[in-house]
Amino acid sequence: MPDNKDLTATVAIEQMPIVTDYYVPLSQHIGKPAQPVVNVGDRVIEGQLIAEASAFVSANIHSPVCGEVAEIVKRKNAQGVAVDCIHIKSNGEQDKFTLPPLTDPTPEQIVERVREAGIVGMGGAGFPTAVKLQPQDPVDTLIINAAECEPYLNCDNRLMIERTEQFLAGVRLIAKAINVSNIYIGIEDNKPEAYAALLAQDGVIPDTKEALQSRKEGDIVVVLLKKKYPQGAEKTIIKACVGREVPIGGLPAAVGCIVDNVGTAYAVWDAVVNGTTLHKRLMTVSGRGIRNPKNIEVAIGTPLSQIVELCGGLTDDAVKLVSGGPMMGYSLINLDVATTKTDSGLLALTDKEASTVLPTPCINCGRCASVCPMRLMPMYIDFYTTVGDTENAVKYGALNCFECGTCAYVCPAKRPIVQSVRLTKIKAKEKK
Ligand code: SF4
Ligand code: SF4
Structure with missing residues (x-):
């Protein structure tokens, strides 16, 4: 499998300039969404707490920028799920909130x-x-x-x-x-x-x-x-x-x-x-569908469209957008999505890099099972998910799959196995 790292392996990290609008999701971690502690109209500064963890398994969220809370609004994330986001309009100021530095902490x-x-x-x-x-x-x-x-x-x-x-x-x-x-x-x-x-x-x-x-x-x-x-x-x-x-x-x-x-x-x-709160992260923006691939440090909540603009925009032959890497990432319908704490990549792939072939029926070749690091039978997970039999999809190990995408990569029928696994996980969770 070509790793295509050469596009950005020697490209130094660049800072993403401040943009006008940030949409900070309240759910960008495993566990309960954070609870807002700011109201519409409040002025906030970079790094300040804007939503606090609502359970033991949850996480605080901090403002990516100085500005004003414009609204709390539902927006789709990279997985296509509508989540509450705090919309902050930046005001160009440079103040920064930090926690007290710790020396030799316990x-x-x-x-x-x-x-x-x-x-x-x-x-x-x-x-x-x-x-x-x-x-x-x-x-x-x-x-x-x-x-x-x-x-x-x-x-x-x-x-x-x-x-x-x-x-x-x-x-x-x-x-x-x-x-x-x-x-x-x-x-x-x-x-x-x-x-x-x-x-x-x-x-x-x-x-x-x-x-x-x-x-x-x-x-x-x-x-x-x-x-x-x-x-x-x-x-x-x-x-x-x-x-x-x-x-x-x-x-x-x-x-x-x-x-x-x-x-x-x-x-x-x-x-x-x-004392820096987590409100920025590094991200690789790459693929031959991006004019100037880069490694950038980006504030959480930045719209992906702005990031692509910083990278010179899309080439004419870009056919697929992916949030994350090509194996475990999510295909994006558009760039109207904001960055989160877990986004390590944004890819724009050309037709030479991305498969745009439609899936055909499984031919029982067994390749997916032979490459699965969890020793699962991905073809059965896909089959039972397709016919709506969640119980059997779970029996074949859907919940143990960590969505590496290797099975889908080798599948000659281009079966959407990872999507099947994700669907089964959602349905099993709903049932529970
Ligand atoms: S995505 Fe899941 S089923 Fe497929 S190879 Fe990886 S672990 Fe196995
Ligand atoms: S690799 Fe694809 S075609 Fe082959 S058994 Fe698995 S799902 Fe079926």
Whole structure:
């Protein structure tokens, strides 16, 4: 599978300029939507709390910009679901709210800061990080998922190259919060510059036999992984880094591990050291349908149309828009969608890059089952979903699927297997 990373692998991170309108979704994480704490007409400043977590599994939301709350309105997100959004009209001012910086914080202070700052898993899952940092099972290992195995995406790669020290300081803060000294970073071998940047830092060693023999307490071990999709799947990276197998249906903590993403570690550093709340993130804008592919730091709530404009607009042969990567991302009908804390990419693909072929009936070739990292039978999940039999789709493991998209990629009939899985998950949840 071509990784198409070359389009932005060497493109330095650029700041997205302030735009006029921001639509900040109240539901951009796993768990309950946040509750607004501002009213229409209120003036807000960048970084200020505008909606607070409404349950243990929920997350605070902060203003991306200085301006005025124009309305609270329903708008569709990238998945096509209408969610409440706080619409903020910017006023061009530069004030910024920050929490008090913490020096040498205790584990409890780190967890509390992560909660206050609204940090969630920025690799796509959006699980509130403060909850993850208080595991029910005992853990002894932290694994940072730096595989970034989705084709086209480079935001984690650029972050490790350009903000190496801050990222590693964030990794150490997470390790302190969960009280572990066994720390790994799993990175694919298509990121040589980031790999070298990490190993140039004190206390960071490669996973070679010689280096491991003289490993000191707290050293971070960087594991070079073969480029292979879906290397960045949680269970795959745990197996690759420490050889432990998470049971089907289990969480990483079941084998003593916590897995966090590169962007999340950086956000933890920024929140603890600078008091910055999570209201910006890095994003790769790429694909041959984008005139000037870039890696940009963008405020949460920025309309995708503005981001595409910054990147020179779409080429005439762009046929498909995707929020996220091409394997796990969501096809977009238009660019009238705002960025969230979990958006790592925005792609515009030409017909040479995207499949626009319509699905045909399954030919029972078995390819989907042979590539599934969860050892599922994707053809049956797709079949039972198509005939409306949710029970059997669940029986064939739809709820254990982590939507990597490998089955759909290899399917000669172009079956929309991931969409089937997502539909079954929604229906099973409704039934519950
Ligand atoms: S998306 Fe397909 S290949 Fe990936 S875990 Fe789910 S069923 Fe398996
Ligand atoms: S790869 Fe596609 S055609 Fe082949 S068995 Fe799976 S769903 Fe059917």
